[in-house]
Amino acid sequence: MNFPLNTVAKEDREGYVLVRLSGEVDLSWSAEVRRAVLDALAIGRPVGVDLSAVSYIDSSGIAALVEGFQNARTHSGRFVLVAVSDAVRAVLELARLDRVFVLVASADAVVA
């Protein structure tokens, strides 16, 4: 079995910023994820976080997403989760956050 490496990458797309996460997001590096999310928001454009390649996320990773979402809302910005993997969805559902975040199927929908 191939496990994707733990990575966070930022891509400037037309009209929005896409943050791609992969691997297992846990305490050991979630601070880096938080930084990347907040940096992406600081650009001032809509932000999507692609979670399709995330095989595990713990609550420190979820906390980074919550902080990003809250940050966007206070600045009337847009912050969406893109292509949420089953593993991530299960954790969101556990905390009922699937009803709080904006979830979209693909990056095309980051800009509403």
Next chain:
Amino acid sequence: MNAPTPLIEVERLDAWYGRRRVLHGVDFSVGAGEIRVIMGGSGSGKSTLLRHLLGLQRPGAGTVKLFGVDLARAGERELQEVRKRIGVSFQGGALLTSLTVGENVALPLREHTRLDESTIRIMSRLKLEVVDLGGFQDLMPSQLSGGMVKRAALARAIAMDPRLLFFDEPSAGLDPVVSAELDELILRLRDALRMTIVVVTHELESAFKIADTITVLDAGEVLMTGPAAAVRAAPNERIQDLLNRRPREVQVDADAYLRRLTEEEA
């Protein structure tokens, strides 16, 4: 594919309280993602086994390994790494009464991590949401009902997203509805957070609802470890006594009994 190393490996564990042997050659192994229930009546040794699994008691003989680390031989740093990866929900809750519920849940994160305060706040409040205590972070433990104490203790136990969670008597003292909700929660935690969970209980209904596998202890010995259905169908008389709540015939060893009553160093 090679079988992965079990998260918990106990081999030939003996425990004594004075002259009484309370665990006798216990073998116990739990794999990743499993929900294992340790079942047995009062005095069966299940709490003693739990204390050994948590490293709170040293084995009289035998070994206890968590994540491959032999707890009796590990150095303090190694033990600390193990402790970060386990969560424990104690029977009575063991919440610190001078701290708010939120502070209790945040405590392991403040002790063991260097996360920034906003992350700690969100993480600990998330855990309260998960156990259905959202918004109660400012209450003091004394203001909580019995069921809420259990849930707050569970929230603290999972504060660090442990890979291995121990839960001592989740249903004790709870009404059936609250107890059933906790059982549901245990199942969801395993599925969503991929925890391996060890539950100690004497509540049969709860045990069969949540267990993948059950270890039945009796008088300090493992009577059986197997899938829940196999335990239910086991021909062993003691297991059936336990399942059908039949009182056991206590075996009396006259010599040992007299020694306990009369010797100075019992």
